[in-house]
Amino acid sequence: MTDASWATARTRIALALVLLYAAASTAHLLYQVRRWPGHAARDEISANDRRFARLRAELPAEGEVGYLGDPEVAGATPRDPNAAALLHFRRYLLAQYALAPVVVVESTAPDLLVGNFDSTPRPEPPDFRLVRDFGGGLLLYRRAAP
Numbered sequence: 001m002t003d004a005s006w007a008t009a010r011t012r013i014a015l016a017l018v019l020l021y022a023a024a025s026t027a028h029l030l031y032q033v034r035r036w037p038g039h040a041a042r043d044e045i046s047a048n049d050r051r052f053a054r055l056r057a058e059l060p061a062e063g064e065v066g067y068l069g070d071p072e073v074a075g076a077t078p079r080d081p082n083a084a085a086l087l088h089f090r091r092y093l094l095a096q097y098a099l100a101p102v103v104v105v106e107s108t109a110p111d112l113l114v115g116n117f118d119s120t121p122r123p124e125p126p127d128f129r130l131v132r133d134f135g136g137g138l139l140l141y142r143r144a145a146p
Contacts (some may be wrong), residue, residue: 045094052098064103066113067095091116115139
């Protein structure tokens with residue numbers, strides 16, 4: 001084999017490998033696209049967004065609402081994570097995402113308060129009255145008039 005024919009063969013092999021990679025990538029992408037509707041129905045963010053949809057309709061278009069979650073166990077740090085505290089924080093972040101552009105603050109200062117609990121019933125927070133129970137531990141409270 002001459003140097004020119006070897007260079008041509010290497011070029012053809014390289015081109016074949018690039019085409020094979022492109023075909024495999026396209027097949028993988030088509031597989032992912034075909035699988036997406038089933039995956040979207042199961043992912044935590046989409047499920048949480050659907051869970052908060054009715055509550056979001058009850059909130060003003062903008063502003064700030066308070067947030068109450070299940071009691072967390074104090075003491076979580078990045079080096080020593082506490083499972084209950086991390087779960088509380090994750091649920092709080094998911095609530096912020098689901099209710100945007102309304103700002104969700106972990107406080108009882110705003111007049112509206114979102115309760116995001118497990119299914120265990122909770123007493124009303126002081127100075128608030130229940131507006132609506134959306135089921136599954138999702139509640140909306142309004143500050144009671146003085």
